[in-house]
Amino acid sequence: MSGPLAEGRRPPLRVAVLVLEHASLLTLGSTLDPLRCANRHLGYEAFRWTIVSPGRSEVPLTCGFTIPAVPDLAAAEGADLLLVIAGFRITEVATRPIIQTIQRIAGGIGTIGAVDAGAWVLAKAGLLDGYRATTHWEDLEDFAVSFPEVAVMPDRYVISRNRITAGGAAPAFDMMVGLIRARHGAQVALEVAASFITTVLSPSEPQLQVRRGEPGVDARVARAASLMESRIDSPMAVAEVARAVGLTARRLEALFRAAYGVTPGAFFLEMRLQAAKRMIVDTRHPLAFIALRAGFSSPAGFSRAFGQRFGESPSAFRRKHAGHSGYVA
Secondary structure, eight states: GGGGOOOOOOOOOEEEEOTTTTBHHHHHHHHHHHHHHHHHHOOOOOOEEEEEOOOOOEEBBTTOOOOEEESOOOTTOSEEEEEEEEEHHHHHHHHHHHHHHHHGGGGGEEEEEETTTTTHHHHHHHTTSEEEOOOOOGGHHHHHHHOSEEEEEEEEEETTEEEEESSSSHHHHHHHHHHHHHHOOOOHHHHHHTTTTTTOOOOOSSSHHHHHTTTTOOOHHHHHHHHHHHHHTOOOOHHHHHHOOOOOOOOHHHHHHHHHHSOOOHHHHHHHHHHHHHHHHHHHOOHHHHHHTTOSEEEEEEEHHHHHSSOOHHHHHHHTTTTTOOOOO
């Protein structure tokens, strides 16, 4: 990490955190608590932050809590680092006035970043054009299609000159510990990670570490799952996946049953249906488009598979969850 993030120890790094409605408390905590912890270990205020949210002195989060904020995005002007944290219903919360204000103040901010759906806000403002960036893994394909000028990466977090983006809560923690390391050295970063009893992963690690890192899961199964994840919109046959990881289809099935209790085909179908479910709730894409993005060759086949899994048609599910503030697992 270079540039504004690697400057000297004083004065404190001034961080403005724009929190939009329906963001996650865990994501916010993963972003700010490493900085608080670094201050404690260092014994002085090395990081100073302000939470802002235009027009709101209290921002509602997905868990039902609210977070106090300065109700004026102009309070972020002149910050060393601006981080945008967003979650669900991004098309509603990323309003034109917010986009225009970010565009106006961006030139005076050293580094601009985003966590989870915050990348959509920056991309809408044109602030990721020509940069590498990431967002939550379930939205990567949609994000790449929506913003062809952005080099979209499937990494946990991405540093691209003076832009930093993280896919979600856990990657945000890793990214902030990386920031601490860049400014104050590996020892302080290690102390921060140890305080939370966690291991910090590198930026290029896959986002789905919980699945990949389960004890006893064969590495070839992890590679197969990663390959499936990258091909949600154009599914590979199980035999093709097996060949790609050096196994027979029968052996891959045995390993998947041992690891997850399901066949590779069922595992892949669940992954695609969950991706479709998120798009139904969190986007306004036509259902036929969602079917294609989830790897179904026909809307009828998608509707049938969705109904069998969730007990109602995609259209009924969308009507039921219209305006829902969070993703239903």
